[in-house]
Amino acid sequence: MLAKEGILALTVPRRPTRPIRLGTVTIGGGAPVVVQSMTNTDTRDWRATVAQIRRLEAAGCELVRVAVPDGEAVAALPLIRKHISIPLIADIHFDHRLALGSLEAGVDGLRINPGNIGGADRVKKVARLALERRVPIRIGVNSGSLERDLLEHYGRPTPEALVESALRHVRLLEDHGFGLIKISLKSSDVLTTVAAYRLLASRTDYPLHLGVTEAGTAVQGAVKSALGIGILLAEGIGDTLRVSITGDPVDEMPIAWGILRALRLRERGVELVSCPTCGRTEMDLIGLAEKAERLFRTVRTPIKVAVMGCVVNGPGEAREADVGIAGGRGTGILFKKGRMIEKLPEKELLSRLVREVEAMTGEAVDPERAEQRGNDPSDRIFPD
Structure with a gap:
């Protein structure tokens, strides 16, 4: 039986936070940790921005942020x-x-x-309208x-400096009766980030958004994010998260969900x-695994899929997988829970695996669409 999407048991209780609501999504108050991202399109090009958001949503993004640098970007928001x-x-x-216009x-x-x-007058105007519209x-x-004064006092962006800055901004909103707040403290240094969030968590019950900023390209970004975000989540700290990488934000989604799944x-x-x-591999396993990962990126149903390079040991090594393939020299097998189901030519292994995942999840996997995703002109077609 496939697992259902949702919250699983944690060994460490989640830190209690006050709940806030962004549209249809609840953050804090014991709600599931929310995955979010930010577009890197020009917000003024609303079609390109929508196309990227749709790809993000298909890959698992639950909240999305866009840059609003000027009035033209504000005009694109509706x-x-x-x-x-x-x-x-x-x-x-x-x-x-720009905040009022947004x-x-x-x-x-x-x-x-x-x-x-x-x-203060400008902060008051934004806080008043945001409260009126219940916008966090x-x-x-x-x-x-x-x-600058905090840098001069602490000498560098220490955890204490980051927390003091955050609480200073919080008080500016609280002074105007505004409490629909969440907070993030981001550094490119993992240990500084972790220490700052730990300190902040001890001083407020506002929900916290986790992230390691300027983490780098895919590999470095994944490493830093998994460590920084993962350590905090394992301690029960954090209500939303964003994995930051230099590249297509859609590539953040597998890392973000991988962190949540691992914990x-x-x-x-x-x-x-x-x-x-290893030296016994007699097929292009690396290419096959990478292609499978791309094809299955938009599948929502939780399912464990194995792609193995040894028909002798592969099924046994991946016994806990729901379904998988294991290949040898020109041939391979489809297996479920470690049991062989069907022997196939190597060239048919991936397509057969796709069909099996579709049958087990009830979701369509479109190989051609998945290969082209991100450059497909149809992503830019919108209704009037």
Whole structure:
């Protein structure tokens, strides 16, 4: 039987936080840890932005943030909101008018630092309208943009400096009766990030958004994120997360869900099991595993799939997989739970595995679509 998507048992209790709601998604208050991302398209090009958000959503993104640098980007927000299904967050710096315009445009959340959008009157205007519309605000503190006085006092972006900055921004909103807040403290240094979140978690019950910023390209980004985010989640800290990599944000999704799956917090989609290859491998196992991973990226049903390079030991080594293939010289087998089901020519192994996953999950896997995803012109076709 396939597992159901949801929360699994944790050995460490989740840190209690107050709940907030962004559109249809609840954050904190014991709700499942939420996966989010940020587009890297020009927000003013609403069609390209919507296309990327749709790919993100298909890959498992549950909240999405877009940069709002000017009025033209604000004007694009209603069109973006109309054509997507997940909550939309506007990321704003320096100009409170962009925050007000984004709220009027119907966004589900704001990411601002109240201290850099102007004086108290401007913060009050944003807080009042956000409260009126029940739109939460994320205070996002980044080690690269810490206030000068804090840098002078602490000497560098220490965990204490990051926390003091966050609480300073929180008070600016609380002074105007606003409490729909979540907080992030991000550094490119894993240990600084972990220490900062631990300190903040001891001082507030607002929900926390986890991430390691400027983590690098795919490999370094995955390593830093898995460590930083994973350590905190294993301690019960964190309500939302974003894996940051330099590249297509869609590639963040397998890493994010992999972290949650490894900690048994949530399960979604295909967990791919594959052997590291050795001198006995007599097929292109690396290419086969990489192609399988791409093809199954949009599958939502939790299922463990194995791609092995040895017909003798493969099924046994992947006995806990729901289904899998193991190949040898020009041939291979399809197996379930370690039992051989069918012998096949090597060239038919992947297509047969796709059909089996479709049958077991009830979800369609379109190989051609998965291969082209991201460059497919049909991604840019929208209704009027």
